[in-house]
Amino acid sequence: MDNLLLLVHRIPYPPNKGDKIRSYHLLKHLAQHYRVHLATFVDDEDDWQHVPRLEAMAASCHFAPLNTKMARVRSLGALLGNRSLSLDYYRDAGLRQWVGDTVRREGITRIVVFSSAMAQYAEPYPDARRVIDFVDVDSDKWRQYAEKKSWPMSMLYAHEARQLLAYERRVALACDAALFVSAPEAELFRALAPESAARIGHFSNGVDTAYFSPEGAYPDPYAAGVQALVFTGAMDYWPNIDAVTWFAEEVLPAVRARHPQAVFYIVGARPASEVQQLAGLPGVVVTGTVPDVRPYVAHAALCVAPLRIARGIQNKVLEAMAMARTVVVSPQALEGIEAKAGRELLLAADAPAFIAAVNQALAAPDDAMGLAARATVEQLYGWNSHLSRVCTLLEADRPVRKEA
Secondary structure, X not given: OOEEEEEEOOOOOOOOOHHHHXXXXXXXXXXXXXXXXXXXXXXXXXXXXXXXXXXXXXXXXXXXXXXXXXXXXXXXXXXXXXXXXXXXXXXXXXXXXHHHHHHHHHXXXXXXXXXXXXXXXXXXXXXXXXXXXXXXXXXXXXXXXXXXXXXXXXXXXXXXXXXXXXXXXXXXXXXXXXXXOOHHHHHHHHHHOHHHHHHEEEOOOOOOOOOOOOOOOOOOOOOOOOEEEEEEOOXXXXXXXXXXXXXXXXXXXXXXXXXXXXXXXXXXXXXXXXXXXXXXXXXXXXXXXXXXXXXXXXXXXXXXXXXXXOOOOOHHHHHHHHOOOOEEEOHHHXXXXXXXXXXXXXXXXXXXXXXXXXXXXXXXXXXXXXXXXXXXXXXXXXXXXXXXXXXXXXXXXXXXXXXX
């Protein structure tokens, strides 16, 4: 097997955890075709337990510890230098040295980059074939943050949107292929970076349908009689914080007025202080970290994804669909997912629409919708069929082109 370098911003394990799902399956797929040398950061002490599993999958690994508080402070220096905060946040001399040593020792000629911030470690090697999986247009996410926040955070986020977009454009032009999580995400970046249009493509997320199966024997985490409305996700992530806060304050009271047994469960690790405060509201439960989200999804009356800021494909929606649950989604949460509103899920664009959709679904549960959702995921969201595109691009002949 040929050698390949894989650069990932967060340790790609466990395989069914939020933003690690895509990177894990990417690693797993690449390891079937190459001797993979993995460089990644560990930003959660809990994640060190997963190191042996990843070492078994890869030919060699480098795990760089990342102190998130120190990284935030360090990244502020980017403001003075007109650089992207994200690049400074993930800047590490030890990781850079390991990458250089590995490229030389192993004769690396193929590099896969996962997320824009890791591209800085592939820049010194223009002779290698380089494919970047941006996943989302992160710069546009920062732009949305700037629009939602007040000064001075709006200024900070606007700075990051500008600087990161400039870097994304530079990276896309230098790499042999730039991939995103969905066709709409790729189309957005083509509009922002027309000079790289020919290199831009996408591959969708998939779902492990054997793991996220409605047939499992999951213990019921809810009290008898509760109609659980469930949101899953990392709860220190601002779009998720915004979504659950909005739902708890603007939607849930009206739902509980008609369905007093309805309880909103916010299921996810590292709940921010704003999320923890929501537990003081009637009918809101904040679980924090749970060993397995599947019982919460399997026994939910309804899953909700009321995201108002989103980029790419929402794994939480696909996983709930795979478990044959009815899901109520915002237009932002539906973006990039091939599902028909009214058949495989419910779509609601504002608070009155969410209230109406949730009330209707609680009053008249529709098992057929969950079954249709499961069938769609089985048909369209298998990992291997999507990931084969990455290997195709890695093996394609490099076109003759001007230097970026």
